[in-house]
Amino acid sequence: MRTPSIKGRRKRRPCGACPRCAAGRAAVLMQRLNYSRRVPEVRLEPMTEDEYAEFRKRSEQNYATRIAAARALPLPEARRTATDEHQALLSAGLRTPGHYLWTAFEVDQPVGHLWLHVEAKSDGLHAFGYDFEVRPELRRRGYGRAITAAAEQKCREMSVVAIGLTVFGPDKAAQSLYEDLGFETTVLQMRKRL
Numbered sequence: 001m002r003t004p005s006i007k008g009r010r011k012r013r014p015c016g017a018c019p020r021c022a023a024g025r026a027a028v029l030m031q032r033l034n035y036s037r038r039v040p041e042v043r044l045e046p047m048t049e050d051e052y053a054e055f056r057k058r059s060e061q062n063y064a065t066r067i068a069a070a071r072a073l074p075l076p077e078a079r080r081t082a083t084d085e086h087q088a089l090l091s092a093g094l095r096t097p098g099h100y101l102w103t104a105f106e107v108d109q110p111v112g113h114l115w116l117h118v119e120a121k122s123d124g125l126h127a128f129g130y131d132f133e134v135r136p137e138l139r140r141r142g143y144g145r146a147i148t149a150a151a152e153q154k155c156r157e158m159s160v161v162a163i164g165l166t167v168f169g170p171d172k173a174a175q176s177l178y179e180d181l182g183f184e185t186t187v188l189q190m191r192k193r194l
């Protein structure tokens, strides 16, 4: 049996530059992946009254579903709690002092929303994210990452020293996003059903 010479083997190595060989195909695939992973450019605009009305309904509904599961509450009770907590926090709607409600746009298309509260603590201003959502049909296209970056920028402009938020257990996408962006877990509540 003939053993191929080292010279011969070198010749058959993939060149990495043409789509006919394995390395070339991988390079083309990486190029496509990088294109589809482009970071969209988003800007945060203060919500209009119409956007706020829609947001408020959706935010209460989503929060009710989450606390029903997390606090083991019947859904009607969770809905009442969600309404009460939203009313207490946003007592003057869009004009509630310290609360920032933004719609995120890519060009003219609304892609998500964000609700932040900023308050002074002993070491400076702290922000807390009460709600953040990317439109369901637009998820996994980088908008979550882009909106978080835009919010971080707004916070830096306000000299905020830290941003906090709550992530509910089943929201794995959010957990993964925040961990990826450098957020650290400060409290972890656990439960075992018996």
Ligand SMILES: CC(C)(COP(=O)(O)OP(=O)(O)OC[C@H]1O[C@@H](n2cnc3c(N)ncnc32)[C@H](O)[C@@H]1OP(=O)(O)O)[C@@H](O)C(=O)NCCC(=O)NCCS
Pocket: 131, 132, 133, 134, 135, 138, 139, 140, 141, 142, 143, 144, 145, 146, 165, 166, 167, 168, 171, 172, 173, 174, 176, 177, 178, 180
């Ligand atoms: C969480 C949420 C905002 C992410 O928005 P998105 O536009 O889909 O996020 P991106 O496309 O920017 O993804 C950024 C990262 O988030 C993580 N991520 C997003 N969706 C994920 C999923 N379904 N599963 C696991 N990780 C996910 C990944 O780490 C991803 O990075 P990668 O694409 O490099 O893997 C969106 O899923 C959402 O609106 N969820 C419902 C509301 C919610 O949970 N809000 C957060 C409350 S704290």
